Amino acid sequence: MQFLELNELDKYKDYPALAFMNFQPPVKSIIIDIKNQNPLMSLSQLIGLGIKIKKAFIEKGVIALLIDEFAADGFVALESKFILTESFDLKLQKTILRFHQWLIWDETHLYCNKCAGILKQVQAKIEKQCRECAQSFFPTIAPAVMVLIERGNQILMARSPHFR
Numbered sequence: 001m002q003f004l005e006l007n008e009l010d011k012y013k014d015y016p017a018l019a020f021m022n023f024q025p026p027v028k029s030i031i032i033d034i035k036n037q038n039p040l041m042s043l044s045q046l047i048g049l050g051i052k053i054k055k056a057f058i059e060k061g062v063i064a065l066l067i068d069e070f071a072a073d074g075f076v077a078l079e080s081k082f083i084l085t086e087s088f089d090l091k092l093q094k095t096i097l098r099f100h101q102w103l104i105w106d107e108t109h110l111y112c113n114k115c116a117g118i119l120k121q122v123q124a125k126i127e128k129q130c131r132e133c134a135q136s137f138f139p140t141i142a143p144a145v146m147v148l149i150e151r152g153n154q155i156l157m158a159r160s161p162h163f164r
């Protein structure tokens with residue numbers, strides 16, 4: 001995942017793209033083509049809808065845009081959870097989830113937690129840097145591990161004593 005400069009978007013016109021809007025932050029909606037129910041469009045098609053782009057990201061050859069209000073015939077903004085539950089395209093689901101996660105990180109990390117300076121995005125990276133003290137910030141990775149312990153046809157069930 002990388003931030004993209006808006007003035008560089010011309011280079012990516014033929015790339016598949018998704019357009020996210022703030023619905024009820026942090027919830028996002030995504031523009032879909034009503035005819036084919038597809039949120040993935042070429043970047044040039046999305047730009048052709050007259051959208052106002054606030055931010056752009058790229059990951060694995062897919063562009064995500066954060067856009068302002070939107071209205072165009074034949075297209076509608078659907079809450080992203082509806083697209084996730086209605087689509088059986090696993091790759092698309094993963095892409096939407098990752099972009100959703102990055103967009104939320106981007107909008108919730110605005111100030112330096114060392115000196116309270118304003119953070120700026122570092123182009124071509126997923127990094128933010130403080131304008132005052134140059135401290136770098138990256139999204140937190142939260143790895144998780146699941147283990148299944150079996151014995152014959154039994155499985156071990158465990159829980160934290162703090163869990164209610």
Ligand SMILES: [Zn+2]
Nearest residue numbers: 112115130133
């Ligand atoms: Zn700082």
